[in-house]
Amino acid sequence: MAPANRIFLTITCATVPVFLCAAAPPPDGAPVASAHGAPGCAGLAPHACIGIALEAMGGANRLAGVRTARYAIIGHREEAEQSYRQAPFQIEYGRETRIVDYQHGAVDRAHESVFPSTAPDENVNKTHVVVSAAGAVMKTPGGDRPAVRQSREQGDDILHDEPMMVLQAAAKAPDLRYAAPEWLHAAPHTVVTFTDHGQPIRLVLNAGNHLPDAIERTRTFEDFWNVWGDVNQRIYLDSWQDVGGVLFPASRVDQRNDLETAHEQYLDVRFDPTLASDAFSVDSAAAAKSLRSPGWDRPFPPQAQTIVPGVWLFQGAWNVSVIEQDDGLILLEAPISASYTAQALDAAAHLVPGKPIKAVISTTDSWPHVAGLREAVARGIPVYQLDLNRPLLDRLIAAPHTLRPDDLARHPRPPQWHMVNQVLAIPSRHNPIMLIPICGPSTERQYMVYWPDAKLLYASDTLVLNPDNSLYNPELMHEVETAVARAHIAPQTVYAMHQAPMPWGRAIGMVP
Template identity: 50%
Template sequence: MKHADGRRSVPVMVMSALLAMVGSMVAHASAATGTDGASEGIAGHPGCAQLDAHGCLELALAAMGGRDKLAGIHDEQLDVVGHTVLAEQSPRQAPFLTTYSRDELTLDFDRDRLLDRRHDAFPIADPQQAESDSILVVGGQGGVYRGKDSDAPCSQADLEAAQEMLALGPARLLLTAAAAPDLHYAGSEWLRSTPHSVLEFTWLGQPVRVLLNASNHLPDAYERTTTFHAPDFWFAWGDVDQRIYYDNWELLGGVLLPTNRIEERNGLLWRSSQILGARFNVALDDKDFAMDATTAAKSNQSKGWDRDFSDRYRVELAPGIELYRGAWNVTLIRQDDGVLVLEAPISPHYVAGVLAEARSEFPGVPVKAVLSSSDSWPHVAGVREAVAAGLPVYILDLNRPLLQRLVSAPHRLSPDRLQMAPRAAQWRVVADGQAIGSGANRIVVYPLRGANTERQYMVYFPQYKLLYASDTLQMMADHALFDPQMMHEVVQAVRREHLQVDTVYAMHAGPTPWSEVVRMVDKATR
């Protein structure tokens, strides 16, 4: 289910309107492919001839107003509006749904702390719950989300995004580069049909490259390769090539700063935001940054997506069919010739635990295949472990390109088993109804093919009139359906395939009477 119940990463300062984003991306792509005539290599260091790396950096500092003026910005208070592409939760791979935000963002550079008062509009949230507010505080102790009665630890992704804002935001990017002991030139590049000198330095153990415009010396972009952590779903892609574009430059407080920030990940224009107002060196109240130390410390202890599998909440659906309940449900299906694993979610580490449980629950019986019913990134992030284990994986035909990219994605920064011992995937592509196994626990897999369920399939257990409905069924607190349209499409698919269903369950829902779900669908869609 496409849902918004996880914590989110902090927006990282500044970005622009969608048309500007697309324009810059097209220009970048053109430069890379030579369609603008600028694909040849660049001799020397454009705009910095005869200068070493530090001299080139000084030109950039001067272009922004000077080293002293930038260092004189002790804190910023920003009014930021932005949007993020929901690449991991959209019904189709493109075009994507977006989520929107408005932030009152305070960055205290002297004390390395951040305060973000945020209003979100999440278009695929529960009805009447699309808009929400949150307060994030990050400092040296860690970070918390401030609640009415108590604080809750923030995520590792929040901490990392705050570090990036404080060190690599436009007011601090060049100063951070200047302080790096290993600042040096990298190969020059074309960016938006313009030659750029490139400076490289190490930050938090990773190389960061700053692209300086040859004509005006301003930092048009920086780029790095990194990994992301929970709840950021880009974790699934391992080593992610990140590029941040800075644009729409304005004189603010005597310093030339970009008010627009565009973030590109693996070539996808992913996030954009725009500063609507800015104030500098405002007196800050320490009470606004106060945190419970014990709660804040817990933000540094999360395992992220590398959480352990648990067999604590196990439900026997039928003899030899075991459901393991959790944030992402997994089912083990014992058949005559082996065990099927239904879903490979969250991470390779988690799925390794699932496979160990299958061997423990059914000793001496081989795991014969894994079924992955959806294309949502947290739902497929463990497929790499199934491939590393040499297991066939049943996938929907429409999802093969995405999953092939996923298992081919480099994971050098944090190697998993597939990175250390690469092997080809054994895809079992589902295009129509497909039976797997025989006997009482025989299953049949059917593509859903609905408007919102195009990238999902359902799994039917004929002997038990039991249906697994992929990522479509979830009930809210008042027992109403979340996104009834998706479940409506399941009802349509059941009727299309002439299935007899008594009980239905899904990735985020336990066994539920089919008649009850049909009544809820009828009520919600009439």
Template identity: 40%
Template sequence: MRVIGGRERAGNAEQVKALQERLALSPERLLVTAVDSGSARLEPDTSLRTVPQRVISFDLDGSPVRIFLNAYSLLPTRVDYSGPMARQGFWAFTGDVTSSTWYGIWWLAKDGVHLPMAWTSESNGLPDRVLVARSVTINGQLDNKTFEIPDSVRKKIADNPEGATLENYPLGTGQEPEREIAPGIWFIAGNWNVTLVRQDDGVVILEAPISSGYSAKAIAEAQKLFPGIPVKAVITTSDSWPHLAGIREYVARGIPIYALDLDGPILERTITAPHTHEPDLLQKSPRKAVFHFVHEHERLASEHNPIELMPLRGPTTERQMMAYFPESRLLYGSDAFQINPDGSYNLPQTVDEVLQAADREHLEVSRYFMMHVSPSPWSDLRAVVEVAAGKDSPNE
């Protein structure tokens, strides 16, 4: 079970495996795990940041682990791992991942125990997280209530033992039905909204969220709604992973990709990243991507439902672009802002950036929608900016 924002949610098998591995590779158990693996072996000495290191390697869940021990103190300096824990969550879309955790701020605890109070993690050489312990209790008393799981959560686990992962996550919410928000434009609401647009010569899918599996479901839904009509293109509007993590499925099927010019490098890295641990369709059948990068106003022509793509180019939204449907005066604003549970907008600045971009392009908009916002009146955004402009402080 996970508790997020006070809400108790069922976990999944992937998270359990990652937590088991995190415990096995934690500094207080690391060397015991190596010994118990039966595969521990010495590797040639090396150095990290000019400090000599002894190196031990072993296998965990079929994936390699390398421990670097400070040659002077024999305390662990860093541990590298490439198994399920390293690939959990959004890191999965980057392919094969090596996670490196550095230990620091060593603390002498009860009975001569040495523990690092800071863990600095990198994934594929990129900064990931820093964990700092404010205090540590040795042999403390645990409250069993901490581990109680309500019956309502247990039922969800019993109904779906594996749980929802990014690959098998259901398309849409299951509660809000997909709906036609304009003739030939179908909106699939979910944690990551997807839109299907029927043009004369095929279907255009707006956004490629979270995983190849999610994209496969979106393509299947397009084929269900429009039988016999090919998917002619996919549009990804941002460099954020919820917008592009499923792009490999489209490449594998030979479907052209429309994206912002500035997002080219991250898309190339996503498409060329090896996925040897969990091969997807593109790993099994490599294919070259067909890109159309948007530098300025560009049109996907069609007699019905033409789509106009244009960069936002705001100081916060520089890596996002809009999609405009002139026939229905409908604007998709990527992921510039979200609406809070109380109805307020989390970033009036980016609301203004969307308004300015629409004015710059001389768009006539009656409604707008986003990755996390259902179709709403355009006038709502004007009101947000007017209110923000009358405040002396953003915290008011």
């Protein structure tokens, strides 16, 4: 049989269009080799360069004349903090009507979010927040309630991160300087730096059209990114449109530590619209109370309840347990923040004076659930975690915390990881426990804790009841049920990160 014909085709850059053989474009943030250091502003002082950018957006007088605005926005956010799987992450979708008073520093946000991970009748969340100098409130049918610190931060960001406001702040900044130029969108950009509201800002200006294509800074956050300490943020600005003489970027992408975390698209923009006389009105007492919100540095619950002898539960928004074994105490979960976990460790020591804390058990990779592990590492306490979560945990421990130093930043030390990749027993005469990976499609980064003597099961972050006593996500408990059968255990009581102890039969009975 004759061999099949073989055809060899030699392709060179002489035989195909140039763009197919061109070198890869430089990554965003790469330095630009420039003799003058300010592409598009060669020979100009930094303030003169900002003056050109102001003109490109509509002129200094026109921008300064914008007092209020109303925006209709759609967008999405990467739920990177959730304990399901790593990238690509689940997406939260949203729609918002936003009213901003730039002159008096107030923001009104009516927001509707859709969470695909929840049941169809539970996946829409509506919030209405008003932020002003008086504080921040949640608008509810029962009246204004104090909003959390994160809401105030988001309102401040809306006021200060609007590009026309950033440019005006740069024009007034006495410390405005050129920084090294950089590439963005494969185009050279001039970079200026200055301080605004106490934060160093880097403004990235397009060398060709002089518009601000990005705002960069290193900062801390009050949202779930709080756990990462010093976060490198870049806000991309695009889809520029003329709105009443102002060139406005209708597309905004929020990138944090090189992860594009959120994207907003402005569908309708109105400057200086007619507003109701009571716009931005808030209950003064509720607003004042919001100013005292502790954020993630919240107080630890003062009282513990005994689940079984030698096992205590401190119940709160994120539950923490203490397990007494023959040779020491184990803290089950280190959530929320380093300061919260420090209080948890001190509370554990107070329960059984003189007995050392020999380990911390952390059962998921959800950011608010591991946020206190830096405190455990700082105290030299060994930590049990799932082997799949090791890369994230290593990044967590290595994350810089120079802007708000915690104990680990002040006294660095390496972690003592005990990685769980199969059923693992921690023996003891009293309260022996088993660590059992769940291994489900939605729970592959979680494991359970089981007390064989007490037939007690801790189900990590899988068991949550809705207000109507239905399961928040039945699939999670279905995966727990499968893991229980696989491990040949027989729990009688179950509880979880966000759920108090309840009969196992009742919990499983709610699984469809």
